[in-house]
Amino acid sequence: MCSSGGPMADIDLKKLKTKKYHCKDCGNSFKGLGKKVVCPSCQSDNVEIAE
Known part of the structure; x- marks a missing residue:
């Protein structure tokens, strides 16, 4: 297995904010994290925070 950076870390995804x-392009609803969120379905960055 190849990796770059440091050692692998176990991250509890349920604890992430x-x-x-x-x-807005394909209508998919999903959870995201980070500054530049893209739709996992169509790869569009035309997304909005759902209320």
Whole structure:
């Protein structure tokens, strides 16, 4: 197995502060994290925070 950076870390994804997003292009709803969120379905960055 190849890796770059440092050692692998076990991350509990349930503890991360994700937000719910809605894609304006394909209508997909998903949870995202980070500054540049893209839709996992169509790869569009035309997303908004769902309320």
